[in-house]
Amino acid sequence: MKQVIASAWAILLGLMLLQVGNSLQGSLMGVRGALEGFNTLELSLIASAYFVGFLGGSRLAPRMIRRVGHVRVFAALGSFISAVLILYPVLTNPYAWMALRVILGFSLSGVYVTAESWLNNASSNDTRGQALSAYMLVQMVGLVLGQGLLNFGDPSGFVLFIIPSVLVSLSFAPILLAVQPTPSFEETRPMSLGTLYKKSPLGFVGMILLGFVFSAQFGMASVYGTQAGMSVREISFLVSGFFVGGILFQYPIGWLSDRMDRRVLIFFIAAFGAVSALIGVFFDDVFELVLLTALLTGGLAQPLYALLIAYTNDYLDPEDMAAASGGLIFINGLGAIVGPPAVGWLMGMTGPTGFWLFLTLTLAMMALYGGWRMTRRQSAYAEDDDYDAVSYAPIMPTATSVALTTAQELYAEASEEQADAQEEGSPTGAS
Template sequence: MVRSLLPLSALLLGSAFLLFAGGLNGLILPIRGEAEGFTAVSLGLLGTGWAIGYVAGCLRTPALVAKVGHIRAFGAMCALAAIAVLLSLVLISPLVWIPVRALSGFCFAGAAMIVESWLNERADAASRGRVFGIYTMVNLAATTAGQMVLTLGDARGYLFFVVAAMVYCLALLPTAIFATSTPKPLTSVSLNLRGLWRNSPIAFFAVLMVGISNASFGTLAAVYAARIGLTLSDVALFASVPILAGAAAQIPVGIASDRFDRRIILVVIAALALLADLLFLLGGFTDPASVRVLAALFGATVYAMYPIIVAHANDHAAPGTFIQVSGGLLLVYGIGSIAGPTLAGLAMTSFGASSLFAVTATAHICLILFALLRLRTRAAVATKDKSAFQAAPLARVSTPETAAFAADAAELEADREHSIDASNDRE
């Protein structure tokens, strides 16, 4: 029994290393960039670069894996990610960091997809939900640990860059040693914007706005915290507390969205997020305790919206299109993530640190208004016709393979049959 579980544990360990390094790298760059005097626009462009690379990785990795195989592709992704971290240390300049961050996003997406494909292959129908839940919790813990390790030293030195590179290399070992069987080809998703809009306009628009909001905060939260005078330890907490709060909020939010119209729940959650935006924007809070409370409210709302949106889209999706719809929405989220950090960086440069939340507030207002409009033009889905709500990892570290991993056996079979039918129709 232990021997049969060892490869699964090794893959989870590899994923934990990957997320630990990603969490550390994602937070050290804005903190170090702020210390080096980079403008908010330059720091925002780091998030834009990451999102561009991440979307490209989600789209191109399946073809790369089909050409060279899972193990070689995973090794290349981890090695390039480690090189990208070290390049950021050797060449401290926005002109270098922005394209290097795009490379990091590409490699991170590709490596995550490959690990998820292995886990998906090894999880049978009876254990799929449990394995996915463990995977989600491992990734949450690893991301948080990667961010919190910054409290142990000085961000202006070389240590944390080297540690992140080392941990990316460590992620190679479990798959190289234990992943002996080659899984099926990776999940490939095309970006069909027109089809996603026809399926659910509110899901399409909402996930775009959430991408703008969440990526803006995820990229520039550390810069905001540093500029209002928080210490390095408090900056790390400010970045980590929203993630933990968002994960905890998914359980009650999921229960509510299964019982009531998901659009109403989405409006309520977005209104609470807007409240957090306005308190940040107008409240003038600078003491660490108050800021952490507001960060928890912000994270509990903004990070709970994405799984509601995916569930609502799948309520309206045709049978056998679960992965296509979920993966497509993730790519639309990526488009929002490309725009958001740049807009927020421009706002912070022109109007000050708190204007980060003017950008997130604008996104949440647009979401609320559009959702209220759709509530008047389309009837709610009957409770019996709803798909099951599924808690999800952060969208910024999810991939199309995550959707395949999260799907239950019936959904996977329906998607497989739908793909076969579509292929026969083309022939």
């Protein structure tokens, strides 16, 4: 890990600053939008617009990079981000905010793709897994720190919009001044969605449902907090709780993933997540319990992203793993687009508790579908007596196609090494 930090500290620092700014503006949208009189449906569509842009950026940014190069794409999209963040308090109209959020999501996705390419290029084959772990860690730290900054200004003023714009602008300096040589960019031909579903129905459906859950947590938590009458300080703690939970639970769940049937683990994590969200449904007037609910549901739901990818890989040949990353990103993105409007509709019908009710129902659906799939197909363990699970790779829903493809390549390498070891008759374990 020291070698990774020494060679890529500038990229990691820039990515963390970028994520701090993104985290702050994400929660600020819900708080300021309510102050401007936007209704729940409008706020949910504004949240959804970000994921529309993010999905579009993740698909178009690679083409832009191949056409004009990493540096130009990075600088151009970074300028758009800074400009959009300043325009929010000027254009206080829900439809203008939707358009700005599409631009922001597109630009941030492109910037992440570019920075992840540089980070991947700065790592060797021996350190790529450590670089991926470091990247996920700085992303989560940035998300948490951004919520703390929500307390350093008045949401009805301009300061809290200027702060993320400055942070995003500062994030470019360490990356552009200390970046490694520009890497070549090769886009993997994606696996068709039909093939991906046939390979792993649970992985396919689970990624869509998880898109619902993550976009609700990231895009609508501040809207829920505002409608529930929370202070700005309480909202910042609430949103931080989701991400702190993700950090705390990521590695314990990964440890379990390498030592038991992943399908059973998915079932129990989704079920426990649904039960945890029920705390918020019945005790939403007790902030301490609401905060505990955020910690538990975030901690259980966010690691499901990496767990579902690992489970899907259990049914893929090593040469197909990287190709599957495009499909996984796409279906998760579709779920993320649908999630906020669905939450907004339910909150409009039931009040603020609709936020927790949505998380409960979605995670329960995942658990029920996982349980049903157990009756339709044997696990990878049962299908092959010599089956040896490839280690879980920590990756969060905030990653783009480059980071996910890197994780898939690590899975493929580990799978091939295990297969070679088994052919030689040597004992193997989770690598």
